[in-house]
Amino acid sequence: MIPDWTERFQGTAALPRAVRDRLVDVARIIHMDAGAQVFGPMNVPDSLFFLYDGRIRVSQSSDTGREITLYRVDAGDSCVLTTACMLAEEAYNAEGVAETEITAVVLPKPAFDRLVAEEEAFRKFVFAAYSKRLIDLLRVVDDVAFGHMDVRLAQRLLALAGDLKEIPATHQRLASELGTAREVVSRVLSDFQKREMIAQSRGRIALVDKPALRALADSR
Amino acid sequence: MIPDWTERFQGTAALPRAVRDRLVDVARIIHMDAGAQVFGPMNVPDSLFFLYDGRIRVSQSSDTGREITLYRVDAGDSCVLTTACMLAEEAYNAEGVAETEITAVVLPKPAFDRLVAEEEAFRKFVFAAYSKRLIDLLRVVDDVAFGHMDVRLAQRLLALAGDLKEIPATHQRLASELGTAREVVSRVLSDFQKREMIAQSRGRIALVDKPALRALADSR
């Protein structure tokens, strides 16, 4: 089904043929639909997770119903938060939800341990993954603690849009990205609209003046 | 001077005698005064850092002059943020400052790599350290994004006090703990005072009614 997933990851592509064959043998491939919860407070995995295809959004939610996106796991990345959870047996309320249909490689812990012990390349990969997430979270803290809503929203709109001119997103959805309330997003968006940087219709936002958004996103 | 620092760390105490002797040989011991910057944007270390004695406060600051405490490194912990920085060569503006006089063990990267490769116990220690920091940061994000100032301040006052009844801390200092502005801390503290939970004098805060503070800290 998947030709050879070890091609796909920084940490495994460099491994000797024999090791890779063994890995392909011992790992399980799983598929999940978009919207499925990959992990969460009630669903703590005991294995290591490598995302072969698709995208996962990792978020944290408050008990008052608000939510914030921490980062996204893209194809080729591993998901270290699950690992972290296993190691530091502390409670946390982050969850990972598949944003698209996903295909992932699940490596049993013993195999993971062995690989980390024996293979330099794999070890580097895992450490890099941890480091990346740490840095990601530093960025989130910085944004939430010190950033301004209009700037943050402009940044997020541009990031979500990529090369496209329009994004399918409700105000609530954007609020969950930034960890704020829907009303706040509505307010800021209607301001953007007044300044003719965007155009809105139900569930869609058209980025009319990307340069202006970019300028705002880079300011302050 | 230090009898055998390898006793001190989870990751090294369990190692074979021979390995530990080699470690003691290859590592450097450093001392720093309270207030010294251990690492920062301008001061990126190329070695691994194990805190033998003292405490380090790791914080992040905005370009507008505000600051927030991310976590503290206690004696017996390693400081993984420096590692993270080395691996993911991204810019970040976190810094570590010695809160007390500190004594630390600095392990050159080659020795670190070798240890991680060869020693299970050490590897576990390092992964656990990373995981702990990830969880710490999740907690910070949660607090900043969803927490209320009065609750957060009550929590912090209790944490900083420990068993003591009084803490030496300026309003500005507390603001830097929580990533807010001094005026906000002043406001909340004067409210606490009005409710007779604390008493204030210049640079000192007496926790008069700890149970009430505790109740507040645990609420919402």
Added chain:
DNA sequence: CAAGTTGGGTGACATTGTCACTGAACTCTC
């Protein structure tokens, strides 16, 4: 089409952040 559901708008108010001050409390120097 009617009814239900979801997305979005709005005004009032609470909390938090920012700014521009003031004065009090400490420190230092002479």
Added chain:
DNA sequence: GAGAGTTCAGTGACAATGTCACCCAACTTG
């Protein structure tokens, strides 16, 4: 121990953000 400078804290006005209680419009479904 009397000023001078510095650090710490208090204040009022205002801006930005969060919360609440609604409303209505747009879609969806039976």
